[in-house]
Amino acid sequence: MSAHFEQLALWLKEHRITEVECAISDLTGIARGKISPTTKFVLERGMRLPESVLLQTVTGDYVEEELYDQLINPADVDMFCRPDPNAVYTVPWAVEPTALVIHDTYDKAGQPMELSPRNLLKRVLDLYEQKGWQPVVAPEMEFYLTCRCEDPDLPLRAPVGRSGRQETGRQSFSIDAANEFDPLFEDMYDWCEAQGLDLDTLIHEEGTAQMEINFRHGNPLHLADQILVFKRTMREAALKHNVAATFMAKPMTGEPGSAMHLHQSVLDHEGQSIFSNPDGSMSALFLHHIGGLQKYIPELLPLFAPNVNSFRRFQPGTSAPVNVEWGEENRTVGLRVPSSDPQNRRVENRLPGADANPYLAIAASLLCGYIGMVEGLEPKAPVQGRGHEQRNLRLPLSLRDALERMEQCAALVPYLGAKFITGYVAVKRAEQENYHRIISSWEREFLMLSV
Structure with a gap:
């Protein structure tokens, strides 16, 4: 032993x-x-x-x-x-x-x-280690609380809180709206503390009964494990209080989608940020990291948006980013650079959905940045102002298109392995074919007596 x-x-x-x-x-x-x-x-x-x-x-x-x-x-x-x-x-x-x-x-x-998501993340982390680099991530997990629903044909509804009423309207950052579910979150925090999960803040997000939990920054593998545990813990806490918690990317029509935002930075072997120059300005490696994210996120989009439902989150007019533009303190682009001191300079990848496998999303996001650094890729000019209208770096519009793009990107094979790419694409295509066999409520409502 x-x-x-x-x-x-x-x-x-x-x-x-x-x-x-x-x-x-x-x-x-x-x-x-x-x-x-x-x-x-x-x-x-x-x-x-x-x-x-x-x-x-x-x-x-x-x-x-x-x-x-x-x-x-x-x-x-x-x-x-x-x-x-x-x-x-x-x-x-x-x-x-x-x-x-x-x-x-x-x-x-x-x-x-080779098909193991955890092994793939370890493989990407090994690439960083060989360069003497230490990646650091800080995930943010969005999710909805809903009424429990036994019939999947019925739309999800906001749950009833302590006041005896359902939440209405948009309550972004509302303390009172989050407090409606205090007993549930007290159990969730107690359980997460008992498990040693590195939770930071809880906020009410933009959607009706949509919440967000932020994790403290740390080791990518450790945090991917924690997200796997947290999602299960959150569901169990919700069930205890007779509601449901869902990490679907777009669970409700007319409501914002749920993301898994990933803040990522890289340190050297002495613990100093390689994203900043000695004078505090952005380093060339930082800009190359962003360049890699811009070039390869569209090629790896199925690892960030793995389901048919994931692409509903990217619809125009929603709060989700629809491109891989970047900008400082700009939440309308896919790659946001928050204000920080030089040691904590980072980029926030806002494209992964809450439904993504945490091992694969973190691996893919770090890999894109890694390729950018080793290939010296230059980013596009940063976006000033609203970025939703930027169309130069748009994403694939459907899971089908995204899978084809991932499958055809030869540059990814040395990093991911041909077996992983083939296996992942095959699994997602099988899921997509299964989805297309199901007749939706929209089809029954608008086509049954009209065509």
Whole structure:
């Protein structure tokens, strides 16, 4: 037994944990795995899962057989999942003392699984480490609270708060509107504190019963793990109070979408920002980082907007950015540079949706900036004023277009690997085909008796 695993086993014993939820993230961001008695977990030091778990769609289906056989062993062999002792969280709402342990995945030869989102993020972080760079991120997660709804054909509605009334209108940054759900958020904060999540502020966002939780800046892998845990924690807290929490990118017609804004910066091995010159001005590396984001975000958009619903957030006239323009203190562009001192200079990628897999969105955002720095890419001129009308750097308009663009970008293959690109695109195409089989309420309302 390794020293790290011995420490994990001791932690489980000290906290009297009786069950361990052994989890990995699939491509969608769903936690999949097994629940094991602690004694068995310690004895086996991990778990085995079918490789096919990494090719599951959000509906639980799989990609077509021809691609399936190209991407994994056709016999559907097991992969080996090893616990990360630095990714252990209690499950405060569980009846029995329970811990969630996030695992890494390996094939039978001991090589990291190329289709694993967590492995992809580690691969990108290795690129930075080889340069002596340390990326830092600070995510902001937006989500909606809604009434619980058993019928998916019915539109979602705002929940009833402590006052006994539903919220109406736009209540951006309203303290009273957020306080309507104080008991829910008290549980959420208590549970997150028990899990060691690095939460910062809670604000009421622009939409009706739309909230935002900000995380403190830190290690990208650690924060991706925390987002996976937080989304589950938020849903559990909402259910306890008889409402629902959703991280869909666009859950309600006429309301703003929900984003996962990513603030990102890069330090050197001495902890100094490489985004600033000694005189405090923007460094060439900072501008190249933005140049990389501008060039490659449109090529990697499916990692930021992974679902059909994601593209509803980018509709013209909404508050979401629709391009990869950049500007200082400008929330109307996709890449905002907030005011800060030179050491904390950063860029905020405002394009990822709250529905994105956190490992993949963070990996993609850091990768775009990395390529920009190593290739010396120059950004476009910053936007002054309103940026929604800027059309030079527009995004693909649909998931179909975005997947084709990602699939055809040869420059990404050395970084992501051909297997990952093929597998991810195949999973998202399978989901899209499944979506097109469903007859929507719009079609029934406007076409049933009219055409």
